Amino acid sequence: MTRERSLTFVLLAVLLALPFAAQALGHPFYTTLATRMAILALAAVGLNIALGLGGLVSFGHAAFFGIGGYAAGIVATHAMNAEPLLGLEIPASMPVVWLFAALAAGIVAAVTGSISLRTSGVYFIMITLAFAQMIFYFAISWKAYGGEDGLSIAMRNGFPGLNTAVPRDLFLVAFGLLLAGLLAFWRIRVSRFGAALQAARQNELRVAAVGIEPFPIRLVAFVLSAVITAVAGAMFAELNRFASPSMLAWPMSGELIVLIILGGTGRLAGPVAGAMLYVMLEYWLGGFTERWQLFLGLMLLAVVLFARGGVVGLVAGKPGNG
Amino acid sequence: MADPVLQIENLSKSFDALKATDDVSLDLRPGEIHALIGPNGAGKTTLMHQISGALKPDAGSIRFLGKDILPLGIAARARLGLGRTFQISSLIPEFSALRNVMLAVQARQGSSFRFLRNVMHDRTLVAGAEEALQRVGLLARASVSAAELSHGERRQLEIAIAIALGARAFLLDEPMAGMGPEGSRALTGFLDGLRSEAPILLVEHDMDAVFALADRVSVLVYGRIIASGSVAEIRADPAVREAYLGDEG
Numbered sequence: 001m002t003r004e005r006s007l008t009f010v011l012l013a014v015l016l017a018l019p020f021a022a023q024a025l026g027h028p029f030y031t032t033l034a035t036r037m038a039i040l041a042l043a044a045v046g047l048n049i050a051l052g053l054g055g056l057v058s059f060g061h062a063a064f065f066g067i068g069g070y071a072a073g074i075v076a077t078h079a080m081n082a083e084p085l086l087g088l089e090i091p092a093s094m095p096v097v098w099l100f101a102a103l104a105a106g107i108v109a110a111v112t113g114s115i116s117l118r119t120s121g122v123y124f125i126m127i128t129l130a131f132a133q134m135i136f137y138f139a140i141s142w143k144a145y146g147g148e149d150g151l152s153i154a155m156r157n158g159f160p161g162l163n164t165a166v167p168r169d170l171f172l173v174a175f176g177l178l179l180a181g182l183l184a185f186w187r188i189r190v191s192r193f194g195a196a197l198q199a200a201r202q203n204e205l206r207v208a209a210v211g212i213e214p215f216p217i218r219l220v221a222f223v224l225s226a227v228i229t230a231v232a233g234a235m236f237a238e239l240n241r242f243a244s245p246s247m248l249a250w251p252m253s254g255e256l257i258v259l260i261i262l263g264g265t266g267r268l269a270g271p272v273a274g275a276m277l278y279v280m281l282e283y284w285l286g287g288f289t290e291r292w293q294l295f296l297g298l299m300l301l302a303v304v305l306f307a308r309g310g311v312v313g314l315v316a317g318k319p320g321n322g
Numbered sequence: 323m324a325d326p327v328l329q330i331e332n333l334s335k336s337f338d339a340l341k342a343t344d345d346v347s348l349d350l351r352p353g354e355i356h357a358l359i360g361p362n363g364a365g366k367t368t369l370m371h372q373i374s375g376a377l378k379p380d381a382g383s384i385r386f387l388g389k390d391i392l393p394l395g396i397a398a399r400a401r402l403g404l405g406r407t408f409q410i411s412s413l414i415p416e417f418s419a420l421r422n423v424m425l426a427v428q429a430r431q432g433s434s435f436r437f438l439r440n441v442m443h444d445r446t447l448v449a450g451a452e453e454a455l456q457r458v459g460l461l462a463r464a465s466v467s468a469a470e471l472s473h474g475e476r477r478q479l480e481i482a483i484a485i486a487l488g489a490r491a492f493l494l495d496e497p498m499a500g501m502g503p504e505g506s507r508a509l510t511g512f513l514d515g516l517r518s519e520a521p522i523l524l525v526e527h528d529m530d531a532v533f534a535l536a537d538r539v540s541v542l543v544y545g546r547i548i549a550s551g552s553v554a555e556i557r558a559d560p561a562v563r564e565a566y567l568g569d570e571g
Contacts, residue, residue: 191436191437193434194441195421196425206414211397211400217434
């Protein structure tokens with residue numbers, strides 16, 4: 001087994017143990033922290049497909065995260081008020097929410113991606129930011145779903161066989177999704193599609209010269225990436241019982257990029273390491289000072305200057321080239 | 323005479339006032355090596371770019387296997403069977419030599435939209451790539467990343483990729499560049515056999531290689547073909563001697 005895979009297992013084992021240890025030690029709040037870690041990690045796993053494998057620096061993934069969050073909020077609200085959604089009686093069920101989140105984010109990503117992927121470099125960053133901000137302003141002006149106040153979730157959507165009102169059950173759902181997301185990322189990375197995507201990141205001309213069009217490869221990667229981040233967004237809203245417009249705002253996009261760079265760009269365990277570190281810093285340093293992000297900034301600086309591979313790069317070394 | 327595989331007619335391309343390609347016509351017939359020679363800046367690489375699809379000509383036509391390929395992009399022309407190597411090696415630096423070639427085998431087989439199976443466990447990909455590496459003599463270096471290969475090995479890898487994508491014609495842009503005399507000799511022998519698989523349009527500065535290999539030679543000077551013919555005809559052509567070969571021919 002490679003060191004990278006061992007590291008992934010160790011991180012996941014620690015994350016899984018956290019809520020149980022928290023219960024035993026009488027700190028139930030840590031369960032919420034662990035859930036937050038799992039959800040942010042999943043969102044970053046999604047972005048890691050576009051950014052890590054494809055080199056597509058999307059500064060607009062908050063849009064997909066927020067779309068997922070609003071999907072959860074809208075389904076919960078309609079179920080609460082017994083109002084049909086799109087003419088259908090929608091059950092307040094998480095898998096249904098994920099389906100809506102995935103569909104909505106997938107469509108938005110296909111449309112915005114087919115425009116923004118015609119650019120590259122700093123233009124791609126700016127155009128993805130612009131699309132995300134458009135969606136942000138659309139959400140805060142949509143009065144039916146809370147406008148600037150966002151959308152409260154009075155009662156979480158359910159999951160078959162679990163009670164999502166119980167923190168540990170909610171954690172298990174989030175953790176299960178993270179495992180599924182990691183599995184998807186891992187398979188994609190070693191597949192033909194992943195080979196073309198990673199090759200296009202390194203040398204677009206070479207990929208075209210063997211007869212593979214880079215554009216559709218990137219577009220599909222962008223859509224897959226958006227779908228995973230949207231499901232994470234749905235869980236984030238469930239956790240907070242609140243679909244906030246701030247989920248759609250650009251600092252969220254930046255946060256996801258920071259998670260990946262901290263953890264290790266393009267690495268399987270990168271988003272997990274990044275999210276665990278980020279939430280720990282947020283919690284412990286946030287207890288000392290409101291300006292905890294100053295320390296985050298210093299850490300990011302250290303990673304960029306001295307450890308390009310992030311935490312995973314430090315522990316597991318360079319990725320193999322197969 | 324067999325129909326040409328590649329037929330270029332009256333091709334022109336200007337960059338502002340500079341005529342990089344000036345009414346060029348040439349063709350490539352089955353089984354031949356057609357060498358394109360000319361001094362630096364004559365427009366050889368610009369011509370290669372127009373054939374491979376990286377540059378759009380201002381006027382003229384390019385037909386490949388009887389098909390007008392001007393509307394097609396780089397990838398579509400490659401899928402038809404234009405196997406191009408680059409003057410400056412253009413590879414996937416973090417991929418091993420094997421995976422660089424596997425990408426071409428994958429493209430040749432069709433779909434890149436397969437998401438689950440590990441490429442390293444896909445025998446058709448690996449075996450196809452190994453065969454191409456073996457042919458160019460690079461199999462022993464299969465697991466080395468392209469970034470770590472020597473200059474000469476990268477040139478060989480480029481040719482392995484062109485073979486693996488199932489080229490119906492090779493466009494080789496200075497394959498000998500930067501190779502030592504021994505490497506050049508070995509590659510000359512290899513290209514000699516390769517022509518029976520698919521014809522080669524060869525841009526090359528190494529005159530020993532050109533004169534040893536070429537069935538026909540065209541001489542490009544300032545974007546214009548000033549002479550075209552057999553090696554003997556080109557060596558004897560006074561205009562070529564003056565413009566290009568100097569006294570050494």
